[in-house]
Amino acid sequence: MGLLVDGVWHDDWYDTESTGGRFERPETVFRRWIEPDGDFPAVTGRYHLYISLACPWAHRTLIVRKLKGLEPHIGLSVVHPTMGSGGWHFDGGYPEATDEPLYGLAFMHELYQKADPHYTGRVTVPVLWDCERETIVSNESADLVRMLNRAFNALPGVDDTLDLYPGALASEIDALNERIYHAVNNGVYKSGFATAQAVYEREVTALFNALDELEARLGEHRYLTGEAITEADWRLFTTLVRFDAVYVGHFKCNLRRIDDYPHLRGYLRDLYQQPGIAETVSLDHIKRHYYTSHPMINPTGIIPAGPVLDLDAPHGRGA
Ligand SMILES: N[C@@H](CCC(=O)N[C@@H](CS)C(=O)NCC(=O)O)C(=O)O
Structure with a gap:
């Protein structure tokens, strides 16, 4: 620090x-x-x-x-x-x-x-x-x-057919990013790093209001903007995959777990199971970082043993 x-x-x-x-x-x-x-x-x-x-x-x-x-x-x-x-x-x-x-x-x-x-x-x-x-x-x-x-699309072997920010969806992605950044991606930090009770309560409420909203949205279609994955999904994914392992306990974001939301749970697994993604996720680095780097929140530096997560379980979200 x-x-x-x-x-x-x-x-x-x-x-x-x-x-x-x-x-x-x-x-x-x-x-x-x-x-x-x-x-x-x-x-x-x-x-x-x-x-x-x-x-x-x-x-x-x-x-x-x-x-x-x-x-x-x-x-x-x-x-x-x-x-x-x-x-x-x-x-x-x-x-x-x-x-x-x-x-x-x-x-x-x-x-x-x-x-x-x-x-x-x-x-x-x-x-x-x-x-x-x-x-x-x-x-x-x-x-x-x-x-x-x-920017690197012209280089050999780069997948220039994959566009995570297609023009037709740009404004929808921008709006989702804006909402998710403040309430979710940064919302967990604003909850966890708050040093006043009222501030924590306000932030954690805003965070779960946003998660409830996303749960409803993901009941409508497989990914945030429809049937294809965009950058908005990957930006949400990196917070969701840390949520139950770290943010619920360490940052006190504990009104609900991602595992308690049927759509968010399946969506998280679906993204995790996309080719190449699981190998980018290190639950050891994730847990060790948060629990050992913030002595003002976790003075003992003890890393909890759980939770037991099964991100490889069937996601039930279409083909
Ligand atoms: N706006 C930056 C934020 C990156 C960021 O805050 N990274 C954290 C790690 S999760 C960090 O390096 N924090 C070190 C610090 O704040 O001293 C981005 O999205 O790239």
């Missing part, structure tokens, strides 16, 4: 005192784009993706990299699940984690220092790194999902 101030690491947590107990997610700083004639063209081997398997925002980018067939084109590093006093760190000795391959760095904040020696802000994943210009292209997962969906 911590942040860089003028390029120097400080071990500080989010300040909720100045916001009346509310957690406010800071704006993302690096927001450049991969574009054919821009500063960052789509080229094999030029970019490297840094993620945490625990992080729902990073998980979105990992899923799109996999579905689009971008693995041969964009390298991948995975941080250790525990975010300690030095922030995210690299430890290739931990299962499913990697060392930092480009510079042999120990900490993620060192990469941010490389990109900007005077950077001020939080050190988050995901990060898409440009190995040629030695800088961060983007550390905003919503933008990265869009870039990975389209």
Whole structure:
């Protein structure tokens, strides 16, 4: 836990005192784009993706990299699940984690220092790194999902027939993303990081109102916008797959479990069972990260044994 101030690491947590107990997610700083004639063209081997398997925002980018067939084109590093006093760190000795391959760095904040020696802000994943210009292209997962969906389509082996953000559905996807981001993706964090009772109650109520709404929507069709999966589904999936394992207990999002919602439960399994997806889900990294990285919420650092989840069970949602 911590942040860089003028390029120097400080071990500080989010300040909720100045916001009346509310957690406010800071704006993302690096927001450049991969574009054919821009500063960052789509080229094999030029970019490297840094993620945490625990992080729902990073998980979105990992899923799109996999579905689009971008693995041969964009390298991948995975941080250790525990975010300690030095922030995210690299430890290739931990299962499913990697060392930092480009510079042999120990900490993620060192990469941010490389990109900007005077950077001020939080050190988050995901990060898409440009190995040629030695800088961060983007550390905003919503933008990265869009870039990975389209910008690399001309490269060999990339699935250019898969479009997770089709033009005809763009405004519907944007509206869903907006609703789901505030109430669900970030809603679990706003509930879990609240330090005032009234704030927690408001956030957790908003979260479950949104989940009830999504349950009704998923009673109408298989995926959020109809019969085909879009980026809106993958953005919801990464929160749902963490929900019963972590958010119910650790973040006190416990009015209901996803397993208690017939449509959301089947929908979660359906997405989990799509080719290639299960291997992007590490329940070990997910549970270890949350339960060991927030001592203000879980001072003992004990990781609960359960719950027992069966994401491979039949989903019952059509062909
Ligand atoms: N807006 C960013 C948020 C990413 C984010 O908050 N990642 C978390 C991990 S789940 C992180 O790295 N947090 C470190 C910190 O806040 O210090 C995105 O969606 O890409």
